[in-house]
Amino acid sequence: xxxxxxxxxxxxxxxxxxxxxxxxxxxxxxxxxxxxxxxxxxxxxxxxxxxxxxxxxxxxxxxxxxxxxxxxxxxxxxxxxxxxxxxxxxxxxxxxxxxxxxxxxxxxxxxxxxxxxxxxxxxxxxxxxxxxxxxxxxxxxx
Amino acid sequence: xxxxxxxxxxxxxxxxxxxxxxxxxxxxxxxxxxxxxxxxxxxxxxxxxxxxxxxxxxxxxxxxxxxxxxxxxxxxxxxxxxxxxxxxxxxxxxxxxxxxxxxxxxxxxxxxxxxxxxxxxxxxxxxxxxxxxxxxxxxxxxxxxxxxxxxxxxxxxxxxxxxxxxxxxxxxxxxxxxxxxxxxxxxxxxxxxxxxxxxxxxxxxxxxxxxxxxxxxxxxxxxxxxxxxxxxxxxxxx
Numbered sequence: 298x299x300x301x302x303x304x305x306x307x308x309x310x311x312x313x314x315x316x317x318x319x320x321x322x323x324x325x326x327x328x329x330x331x332x333x334x335x336x337x338x339x340x341x342x343x344x345x346x347x348x349x350x351x352x353x354x355x356x357x358x359x360x361x362x363x364x365x366x367x368x369x370x371x372x373x374x375x376x377x378x379x380x381x382x383x384x385x386x387x388x389x390x391x392x393x394x395x396x397x398x399x400x401x402x403x404x405x406x407x408x409x410x411x412x413x414x415x416x417x418x419x420x421x422x423x424x425x426x427x428x429x430x431x432x433x434x435x436x437x438x439x
Numbered sequence: 440x441x442x443x444x445x446x447x448x449x450x451x452x453x454x455x456x457x458x459x460x461x462x463x464x465x466x467x468x469x470x471x472x473x474x475x476x477x478x479x480x481x482x483x484x485x486x487x488x489x490x491x492x493x494x495x496x497x498x499x500x501x502x503x504x505x506x507x508x509x510x511x512x513x514x515x516x517x518x519x520x521x522x523x524x525x526x527x528x529x530x531x532x533x534x535x536x537x538x539x540x541x542x543x544x545x546x547x548x549x550x551x552x553x554x555x556x557x558x559x560x561x562x563x564x565x566x567x568x569x570x571x572x573x574x575x576x577x578x579x580x581x582x583x584x585x586x587x588x589x590x591x592x593x594x595x596x597x598x599x600x601x602x603x604x605x606x607x608x609x610x611x612x613x614x615x616x617x618x619x620x621x622x623x624x625x626x627x628x629x630x631x632x633x634x635x636x637x638x639x640x641x642x643x644x645x646x647x648x649x650x651x652x653x654x655x656x657x658x659x660x661x662x663x664x665x666x667x668x669x670x671x672x673x674x675x676x677x
Contacts, residue, residue: 303652304482304485304486304652304655305485307486307489307651307652307655308485308486308488308489311489311492311493312489312492314493314496315489315492315493315495315496315497316496318493318496318497318499318500319495319496319499322500323496323499323500326499326500326501326502326510326512327501327502327503327510328501328510329501329503329508329509329510330444330508330509330510331445331501331509331510331511331512331633332504332509332510332511332600332626332629332630332632332633333445333446333447333600333603333626334444334445335508335509335625335629336622336625336626336629337451339621339622339625340621353613353615354613355451355607355611355612355613355615355622356448356451356613357613358450358451358612358613359448359449359450359451360448360449360450360547361449362448362449362544362547362548363449363547363548363549364541364544364548365544366542366543366544368542368543368544369543369544369545370444370543370544370545371499371543371545383499386543387496387499390495390496390499390538390539390542390543391492391495391496392492393538393542394491394492394494394495394534394535394538395488395489395491395492396488397491397534397537397538398487398488398490398491398492398530398531398534398535399484399485399487399488399489399491399492400488401530401534402479402483402484402485402487402488402527402530403484403485403488405472405475405476405479406476406479406480406481406483406484407476407477407478407479407480
C-alpha cells in the first residue's frame, strides 16, 4: 500500500514539473522554426507575415490545418497576453494529455490473475508485478 | 504572429501516401496495445500517463541549435522507451501527437499516420534496440545509464528524421527535381544537432528518475544484468 501511495506521489510530483515546464518555461522557448520546418522551408523566400514569396521548397504546397481550434499554435484564441496565452495552453495540454493517456492506460491495464492477487494482498502489491515481469519481457524480446 | 508547427503539416505529403501510413500507424498502435497490456499494471498505467504529459510539456520547449535560425525540441521516443518500455512508450508518443493534431492544430490530422510512424514507431524501435544492446554491454552505473539514454535518444531522432525523408520520396508534393539529397542532408544535420539536445534531456531525466525511483525505470527492470548488481528493486527479488 505504501508503494502504491509513493508511486502516486511520484506521478503528482512529475505532473507538477510538467505543468511548470509547459506553463512557465515554455515562454522562454526558441521561436525559430524547428529542424523539420526549417528543412521544409529551405529554398523558398518568405515575407514578414511568413507567406512564401518565391522559390521552390517542400513547404510550398502546405495547406491549412483541418481543425485549428481555440488552442491552435499553443495559444488561447483571443487572449492578448502572450505569456498567459502560451502558459495556459501548455497547462491545458499537459492536463489533457495526462487525462487522455492516463485514463486510456488505466482502462486497458492488465487485470488478470496477477492484478487480482496484488489487489487482494496489499503487502505483496509491489512484489507481484516484478515477479511476473521477466517472463513477460522474455517473450517481448523474442 | 508566426505559426508554431512542429510536425508534418497538411499538404506536405500527398493523400494516398498519408493514407497508407495511417494504416501502418494504426496497425502498429493496435499491436502496441496488445503487447503493452502485458506491461500495464496498476503501477505502470499512471506512470505512462505522466510520461505522455511530460513529453507534451517538453515538446513545447524549443531550444536553439548551433545553426542560425533553427530550433529543436524533444521527440521523446527514447525517454518513453526507457521509462515505460517500447510498447507503452510508443502509445505515449502517439497520444501526444493525437492531442497536438486534434486540439493544438499542430501536424495535420490527415498527416497523423506519417507523424506517428516516424516518432512513435521508427523512433521508438531504434531507441529500444539501442537501449537493450547498450544496457547489456555498458557497466551498470549511473554513467552507463546516462550514455545509454544519450545515444539511444540521439540516434532515434536522426532515424525518425530520415523516416520523413523516405515518406517525402514516396509522396512529397513539391517536385524537387528528383533530388532529395538536399532535403536528406538538411534533415540529417539539423536532427543530429537536435539529437544532442534530445540526448541531454533524456539522459538527465532518466538518471533523475533512476536516482529517485529506480523501480519506475522500465529498462532497468526489464533488462536485468547477468549479475544482479546494484539495481535496487522494491520487494521484487524472488
